[in-house]
Amino acid sequence: MNIHKFVMPEVIFGNGSIHQVGESCLRLGATNVFIVSDPGVMEAGWVDIVIQSCKQAGLKHTTFYDVTINPKDKEVEKGCEVYIQNECDSIIGVGGGSAIDAAKAIAILVTNGGRIHDYEGIDKIKNPLPPQVMVPTTAGSGSEVSQFSVIVDTVGQKKMTIISKSLIPDIAIIDPETLSTKSARLTASTGLDVLTHGIESYVSLAATPLTDVQAKNAISLVAEHLRPSVASQINREAKTNMAMASLQAGLAFSNAILGAVHAMSHAVGGKYPILHGDLNSILLPYVMEFNLLANPKKFADIALFLGIDIRGMSYMEAGKKAIEYVKNLAVDIGAPQRLSDIGLEKEEIQNMSLIALNDACMITNPRDITVEDIEEILRKEW
């Protein structure tokens, strides 16, 4: 085993934990917080609770809602301006991966200057970031514990993956109650994102025993609780377990990185306003088929984690059962099935494949991959 690192923020987990956000900022030395969210999360009432908690802790605050699905460079730059104008000294992100990734990117700019494009890639951030507290509301992105921020380059029409330990927030507050306002559609999409995080990090070239235990648990929790969570907005047990799955998958991929699914999904998501989870869920089984050869044993493990009885099967047979399971799960919860269904134009496939090949997530994909391989996978799923 090589030398490896594992880093995570302080985690506060449980129903009602959102009320600890103000006190958590205070502990980090905040006096004037910048709250990044989006209009949907605001309407659901979660930002109001955050604001109230900040007020109770004696903190000033500024809110910023100009964040869209797959957050853009321009939104981040605007956020940075508003932060500086209001002399904020700390950041809270409240929402899905978009709000939290935007909050992290704003944190980079306010202490490091320049354009967000300057930080694309691994370890480009020089100065420490302001205190960051993240409150996820989707059980999906894992961004609240990860060293990733993914921002759309609106000119280049691609997603920039920024990876740095500085992007790990100081505190992640995970309150499963926030999941009760999520639609079944979004629950399905983000839940399949969690599964993708679990599976890609488990077979990643950078996986370690510490990431494996987290990935394993995340995969098992999704298999048991995603269907019930899509079926009911108020099933507390399902929400709590999906929140835990998202957290553990986040810890796994933050430290083991991801693979070809995310590389391809970043490429397509940079151009099309498609939910990240939808893209991942379509791509996942086909990339698993491609990657199976690279580590049959680990794919057989995945079948086991999914609850499949693999007794008497070879690793390859068990791995194929896992792929079948993932396809069926997506069907069961009504996730989109083909890239053409969600708007990808066929003539874009070549261009997308080139972009995917150069995404930072491709480095840890367990099987060597060429641009032709990527094209073939995209065509299969189109």
Added chain:
Amino acid sequence: MNIHKFVMPEVIFGNGSIHQVGESCLRLGATNVFIVSDPGVMEAGWVDIVIQSCKQAGLKHTTFYDVTINPKDKEVEKGCEVYIQNECDSIIGVGGGSAIDAAKAIAILVTNGGRIHDYEGIDKIKNPLPPQVMVPTTAGSGSEVSQFSVIVDTVGQKKMTIISKSLIPDIAIIDPETLSTKSARLTASTGLDVLTHGIESYVSLAATPLTDVQAKNAISLVAEHLRPSVASQINREAKTNMAMASLQAGLAFSNAILGAVHAMSHAVGGKYPILHGDLNSILLPYVMEFNLLANPKKFADIALFLGIDIRGMSYMEAGKKAIEYVKNLAVDIGAPQRLSDIGLEKEEIQNMSLIALNDACMITNPRDITVEDIEEILRKEW
């Protein structure tokens, strides 16, 4: 599930990782480090490697070796003096739980003043501590990742348990190669300490899903790798897995706290110069017998983690098999079997029981316990 927290340091794990200690201190802003260790670890050559790594990183250093098994209040006070005299600004602990606990306690005094006794209990530390990097060499204490420091009150002749998030080091560097200089005797004792951490945190009243996954893995790793690790100083696979077990058990108990074994072991260890792991291993099966009633399901899980085939058994039956396994493991690796063997005087039992009842670790023991219960357990094992 209640709201719960999980906190851990950055972890660097792997053969050769000890050479990253200087650079790690540099990253934390250190310029002049205080290296706490003990004569045995120094002789084994690990401190020299740490010093060399610090020099390569351009850091000044001061060494301090006046730490004994079960570190004492006076040693900590002496260390604090030497740290201040030499104008150090950061701390490295290199060694077993004694060196690391002493390093943490010195860190408290240098920025908080007073006597170490002032900080006994939970959350008594006010000021931030200097940067702390810990390099364990025993695969036992888990102190390199925990929020605990246990120091002997030499006047009161008891161990003081200090618990605070500030005691979680900034970086833990876990190099399995350091285990190759450990005697079979010490490997057995510290390995049983790891098992105790895993089992006590798994059945703790403060256990959470995040601590359970760590405890589970730690228990399984000990069952598979402790015997081979005691059998051979150079079995790399066994050393690496025991280092991982120690880390995971440390993460579990730092966040889930412990129970009656540690409370009793702190009481006895405060008066007698006995290895902490020896005490724990004697006490563990008897406390398991006492606690079984509190959570038969979790004790049955432990049997499963230990590799026992529990099919067809009731939870109680499986739990009893786990207890039997623990007793046999201690016999296999030559650990002491009775408290009288390691020097406890019978007339001290009543006094020890009273001290144990008030130890901070007793709060999370899964079964209500009285001073009479503790006396009975100690008498059984005497």
